[in-house]
Amino acid sequence: MNHFLDIHKTDAAALRGIIDHAGAMKQARLGRPKGTPDDEQPLAGQMVALIFEKPSTRTRVSFDVGVRQMGGQTMVLSGNDMQLGHGETIADTARVLSRYVDLIMIRTFDESVLVEMAEYADVPVINGLTDRTHPCQIMADILTYEEHRGPIKGKKVVWTGDGNNVCASFLHAAAQFGFDLTFTGPSQLDPEDEFVGLARKAGCKVVIERDPVKAVTGADLVVADTWVSMHDSQSSKERRHNMLRPYQVNDALMAHAKDDALFMHCLPAHREEEVTSSVMDGPQSVIFDEAENRLHAQKAIMRWCLGV
Ligand code: CP
Ligand code: NVA
Numbered sequence: 001m002n003h004f005l006d007i008h009k010t011d012a013a014a015l016r017g018i019i020d021h022a023g024a025m026k027q028a029r030l031g032r033p034k035g036t037p038d039d040e041q042p043l044a045g046q047m048v049a050l051i052f053e054k055p056s057t058r059t060r061v062s063f064d065v066g067v068r069q070m071g072g073q074t075m076v077l078s079g080n081d082m083q084l085g086h087g088e089t090i091a092d093t094a095r096v097l098s099r100y101v102d103l104i105m106i107r108t109f110d111e112s113v114l115v116e117m118a119e120y121a122d123v124p125v126i127n128g129l130t131d132r133t134h135p136c137q138i139m140a141d142i143l144t145y146e147e148h149r150g151p152i153k154g155k156k157v158v159w160t161g162d163g164n165n166v167c168a169s170f171l172h173a174a175a176q177f178g179f180d181l182t183f184t185g186p187s188q189l190d191p192e193d194e195f196v197g198l199a200r201k202a203g204c205k206v207v208i209e210r211d212p213v214k215a216v217t218g219a220d221l222v223v224a225d226t227w228v229s230m231h232d233s234q235s236s237k238e239r240r241h242n243m244l245r246p247y248q249v250n251d252a253l254m255a256h257a258k259d260d261a262l263f264m265h266c267l268p269a270h271r272e273e274e275v276t277s278s279v280m281d282g283p284q285s286v287i288f289d290e291a292e293n294r295l296h297a298q299k300a301i302m303r304w305c306l307g308v
Pocket of ligand 1: 055056057058059060129266268
C-alpha cells in the first residue's frame, strides 16, 4: 500500500519520481484553463475523501482541483461533522471509509491519528499536515526550487523562526534530496532532536545557529513560516512573538543570502511579523509559485499512491 505519510517514510527514488512527474504534468497543462480536464484521466471513476480537522485554504482547494483535473471526484469532510469528532474510533472510521472511497487525505492534530488511519485503511492515506509534519508542502517547495534554480542537492536551505511541523518535513527532505539545512531561531523552539538526528545520520549538514545573519549568509533558499501554528495555544502568542522577533525575514536579512537566493513561505503568512511585505512581494520571493505547485505536486503524489 503506497501511503504518503511522511517524506522520510517514502523511498528516495519514489520521491524523485513524484517531483519529476509533477513538473511534467504542470508543463502539459500550461496555458490551459484551470477547470479543464487533463489529457490523461487516471482518476476516472475514483472517489477521494479530504478530511480536515483544522482550517485550510491551499490544501483543501489544491487537492480538490487536482482530483477533478485527473477525472476523479472528491468529498470534503470536516472532522467535526463526522462521527470521528464525536467518539467513533479512528480504526472504525478508516475501515468504513475504505468501503466508499479509493483514497483518503487527512489534516489532523496528533500524528497518531494519521498513523492509525493508515494502519486500518484498505486504501492509501495522505498526510495533509499534522502537528509534527507537512510533507505535501515540502514536495511542492522542492518542485518550486528546482523549477527556478535547478537541482536542490547540495544547496544551503535556511529555516528561520519556529522549528515546527513544516521545518520537520524540510529536515526529512534534506536527508532524502541531499541538501544542507541551517535552522535559526530561539533554543526553546528548536526542531525536535529526532528530525535533526535523521538528517545528520543521512549525511546532511544540519547547523543550529542562533544568529540569523550568520545563518543566512550564503543561503540558496531562505524559508519562513508563521510564528504561531494552528496547534499552538493562542495564550503562547505574545511569548512566541517576543522570542521570534529577531528572526523576522526582512530586506536587511535577505541581503546576507546569496544574490540569487530564493524566499519561500508555505502560507498563510502574517505580513510584517515573520516576514515583511517587501520580501514577500520582492524579486526573490516565489511564494505564489510555491502555492500553485501544491496542486501539481499533490497530483503526482495521488497518482503514486494509487499506482495510476
Ligand atoms: N500551506 C498550507 O498548507 O496552507 P493551508 O493551511 O491553507 O492548507
Ligand atoms: N506551521 C503552520 C503551517 C500552516 C500551513 C501550522 O501548522 O499552522
